[in-house]
Amino acid sequence: MDSCLGVEQDLDKATTKFTALNDQTSTAIDELITKVENLKKELAKQSPDDPLPPEEVKLIVDMIASLKQAVFQMSTDHRELHATVSRVGKSIDRHFIADYAAVAPKAESFCSDTNRPLMEQAIAQHLYRQGLEDVGDAFIAEARIPPVERTCAFAQLQRCAAALAEGDPQPALEWVEERAEDLTHSPLPFTLHRMKALKLGREVGVGAAIGYARAVFPAHAARHERALRACVCALAWCTPAAPPPPPHYRRLLDPKALGAEAAEVFIRESCALLRLAPLSPLAGAVLVGARVLPALHDIRAKMAHPHVIAAWADDELPLEVDLGEEGGNYHSVFACPILRQQASDANPPMRLLCGHVISRDALNKLTMGVKLKCPYCPMEQSPSEARQIYFS
Ligand SMILES: [Zn+2]
Incomplete structure (x- = not known):
């Protein structure tokens, strides 16, 4: 994080300078254009056949000189800007490690004849799992790789999750209804019904929301009493003329936050039900790799020690890395x-x-x-x- 902040500071400096120079140059160019236009108008008053009087000739010569000077100044300023921009590049080099070859010496094996097709399949599978079917199809066609199973349960889940994030609980509710029996102990159905009730309250009216709540909430009352009470109270702030809600209801009344939360619960619960890993193999590998690499980099010197090399097998990690909640557990x-x-x-x-x-x-x-x-x-x-x- 400190590295990002360090680079951001240099980037901010470069952006500020760039904007200032841009404004200054635009003003200077506008002024020059006005001057040239005025001179043109002045010259147009003269008859084309008469020779120019000496004072007008001087005006033109002066104008050309001042234009040249202005262009020279602009190109100098522009050149100086380049130094600020290249400082950002140097700052990135200074704050981030570019060469992980020491800790990941086998990276090139991804490109071997055996592994390359596996990598390509993992990429295609990832695209399909994200619900990006068009991109996946284009990737398979352009990279000329064998087709990957397309009708993947994950794509449907992603579509439901995307709809939730957009504020539409309907596709997820339909998915849940088909599996109601398996989800009796899951918080997912209540989360979705709550989202729909609040959406009805906002978009149709509190009456519609209460009607919906009466129909679906009794089944969830015992397990989610507190959340249910909060949801019904939040409806009081759904009317158009309502004053701003108290802080503890704000999250419930923010469709974006509620949608994002529901999408997260949906992916977690539906994957658990279908026994799917919530991350695609590629996403999992990238997430885990990003967490493991800095730790490996830190102990690089120790890893290169002959005793350590002798003590650890080729495919084992010499340390345990906490991958966080979403990282899962991987054991070598x-x-x-x-x-x-x-x-x-x-x-x-x-x-x-x-x-x-x-x-x-x-x-x-x-x-x-x-x-x-x-x-x-x-x-x-x-x-x-x-x-x-x-x-x-
Ligand atoms: Zn046991």
Whole structure:
């Protein structure tokens, strides 16, 4: 962030100088044009056949000299501006790291014959998942890559989320209605109904909103009592003549903020229901990469130490990086918490029904007949319900 602010300062200086020079030059040019026009008018009064009197000749010569001087001044000022602009470039170089080759030495492998098609597929898939079907089609056609599955559930979700962000809850409500049974414990239906009630209040009238609230809110009253009360109270400020709402209702009455919040809840809940990762593989890789690279860069010197190189395998990270809430969890290795051994192909990590992960050897050791008690939660389950986890 400090780096961005540092560059912004230099950029602001350059912009201010540029604007000032622009204004100054425009005024100077306008003045010169007026002077030339006036002189032209003066000369037009003369008969074309008469020779110019010496004082007029002097006027023209002076005018040409002052024009030349003005043009010279402008080009000098312009040249000086270039120094300010190039300072921004230098400031970017100074504040940001341009060369990550030391910590990501395999970057060029993206372009190898095996990986390039995978990258292209990931890009196309990402475009489709964002709901940018036209762009995805154009990319596939222009890059001449094999078609990628187009009818992706994610595209539909993105369309619903985009409509929400625009303030229209209808497509998302229809999607939710089709899956009402699976979403009984989700906050999503209430979030959407609340958005629709407030939209009706704003656009049709408070009466319509209350009618809608009566029809749909009772089903959500027990779980969302506080939010529901706030929503109904907020309706009081929906009338055109209403005074500005108190601060705690402002968010509910701001269609943009409400839409953005609903879109976020929608993507999170719908992805959880469909068991989709909320981010496309490409978006996930970029997000995680952006978080990991600076940390790797900071310990670059230590990583290059022969002992460290020897201690860490090629595809492992020597440090743990917090990827934040939306970054998810990525592991390059798994160590069994029971046997305290690193997992291997012969002894892979196994995810138990409760979500805890132990190695297969540990699972076999803990199994009593057909029953297994998780050593952590401790849920009773069948060992056959455990699933192998693959790290790649
Ligand atoms: Zn467990």
